[in-house]
Amino acid sequence: MTSARTQPTQPDRTTHPTLAIVGVTGAVGQEFLRVLDQRSFPMGGLKLLASARSAGKTAEFRGKTLTIEELTEDSFAGVDIALFSAGGSISKKYAQAAIDAGAVVVDNSSAFRMTDGVPLVVPEVNADAITAANIGLGEGQVPGVIANPNCSTIIMLLAVTPIHRAVGVKRLVVSTYQAASGAGAAAMAELEQQTREVLEGRQPTCDIFPQQYAFNLFSHNSPVQPNGYNQEELKMVHETHKIWGEQGDNKTGITATCIRVPVMRAHAESINLTLDKPLSEDEAHKLLADAPGVSLIDDRENNRFPTPLDASHVDDVFVGRIRHDLSQPEGYGLDLFVCGDQVRKGAALNAVQIAELLVK
Numbered sequence: 020m021t022s023a024r025t026q027p028t029q030p031d032r033t034t035h036p037t038l039a040i041v042g043v044t045g046a047v048g049q050e051f052l053r054v055l056d057q058r059s060f061p062m063g064g065l066k067l068l069a070s071a072r073s074a075g076k077t078a079e080f081r082g083k084t085l086t087i088e089e090l091t092e093d094s095f096a097g098v099d100i101a102l103f104s105a106g107g108s109i110s111k112k113y114a115q116a117a118i119d120a121g122a123v124v125v126d127n128s129s130a131f132r133m134t135d136g137v138p139l140v141v142p143e144v145n146a147d148a149i150t151a152a153n154i155g156l157g158e159g160q161v162p163g164v165i166a167n168p169n170c171s172t173i174i175m176l177l178a179v180t181p182i183h184r185a186v187g188v189k190r191l192v193v194s195t196y197q198a199a200s201g202a203g204a205a206a207m208a209e210l211e212q213q214t215r216e217v218l219e220g221r222q223p224t225c226d227i228f229p230q231q232y233a234f235n236l237f238s239h240n241s242p243v244q245p246n247g248y249n250q251e252e253l254k255m256v257h258e259t260h261k262i263w264g265e266q267g268d269n270k271t272g273i274t275a276t277c278i279r280v281p282v283m284r285a286h287a288e289s290i291n292l293t294l295d296k297p298l299s300e301d302e303a304h305k306l307l308a309d310a311p312g313v314s315l316i317d318d319r320e321n322n323r324f325p326t327p328l329d330a331s332h333v334d335d336v337f338v339g340r341i342r343h344d345l346s347q348p349e350g351y352g353l354d355l356f357v358c359g360d361q362v363r364k365g366a367a368l369n370a371v372q373i374a375e376l377l378v379k
């Protein structure tokens with residue numbers, strides 16, 4: 020007697036791609052697992068990758084225990100979408116191996132953001148950049164890198180792009196108040212440890228940041244350039260121009276000051292705009308209330324505006340303090356205060372939204 024053996028069918032990569040998470044043990048990597056699960060991302064398989072230090076550890080996903088493997092150049096066989104969040108040097112070293120294996124890389128690091136031909140994407144703002152680059156999993160599309168912008172840039176652009184599209188932003192001045200988690204899992208642990216040490220009257224341990232973080236704030240820890248701006252500030256400037264498709268003399272004037280504050284999670288930003296055409300406060304409210312990925316907390320009567328705690332673990336970016344800038348002609352200047360979860364919308368969620376655009 021013979022029995023017909025059915026061959027296991029391969030999942031269709033365009034509807035159920037196999038994913039890899041590079042840097043799964045990190046702050047963003049862990050958020051990837053939550054976001055993929057919460058959004059019921061359709062997948063044929065999931066590979067968890069990190070350094071040799073984490074090889075053999077396990078992580079739970081959709082009721083299954085998965086073993087973390089060491090990232091090597093051979094890690095990407097059968098992978099369709101590789102979500103990278105292990106820092107720029109790892110992306111530079113391994114993204115090509117993923118592409119050579121046929122995968123689309125969605126990269127959270129700054130390694131390729133400003134590279135010509137690499138789409139830099141906030142799905143609510145410029146999803147069409149992926150189509151233009153013809154990167155994807157479908158027939159006729161090619162593997163490649165899609166870059167996730169800097170977290171502070173993403174959060175700012177969710178709030179400012181609807182206004183820019185409606186009336187034009189001539190000049191943008193942003194000051195950030197950035198959380199510990201933006202610097203990874205180790206920075207969060209250091210803030211917690213320092214807080215305990217200071218409260219107990221002990222000397223705070225400064226391993227990640229050179230200065231005391233608990234009960235303090237300081238200029239962003241990224242390297243300061245000869246022009247006095249740190250790298251985080253310049254990312255906000257240059258990435259915004261790329262995402263808005265601005266070139267040459269037609270670029271919006273943008274300046275940024277980035278500060279680390281002793282908040283565990285979610286960045287805040289104070290934004291001042293000079294507009295090409297006048298916009299009333301009511302019109303600004305309506306634009307932002309209708310904007311995808313934006314929620315308003317703007318209650319003047321009760322002095323209730325967005326906080327990092329409101330934004331923590333939430334998809335939307337919160338906007339409030341929407342008011343005319345008194346120093347500019349009526350209607351031409353606008354102030355906003357914005358809070359967004361930079362591990363989530365600033366990193367993992369934005370990257371998963373990009374991955375969703377690749378799935379049929």
Ligand SMILES: NC(=O)c1ccc[n+]([C@@H]2O[C@H](COP(=O)([O-])OP(=O)(O)OC[C@H]3O[C@@H](n4cnc5c(N)ncnc54)[C@H](OP(=O)(O)O)[C@@H]3O)[C@@H](O)[C@H]2O)c1
Binds near residue numbers: 045127129
């Ligand atoms: N945190 C944020 O809010 C945020 C926002 C936007 C973008 N990003 C970017 O996302 C990336 C990750 O940030 P994070 O905050 O999640 O950092 P993190 O918490 O420090 O995690 C780093 C991850 O990289 C892995 N890794 C380090 N060296 C490796 C190696 N040689 N091979 C393979 N994996 C290695 C680590 O694995 P082990 O545990 O095995 O060492 C860990 O999983 C960075 O590029 C960061 O700029 C972060």
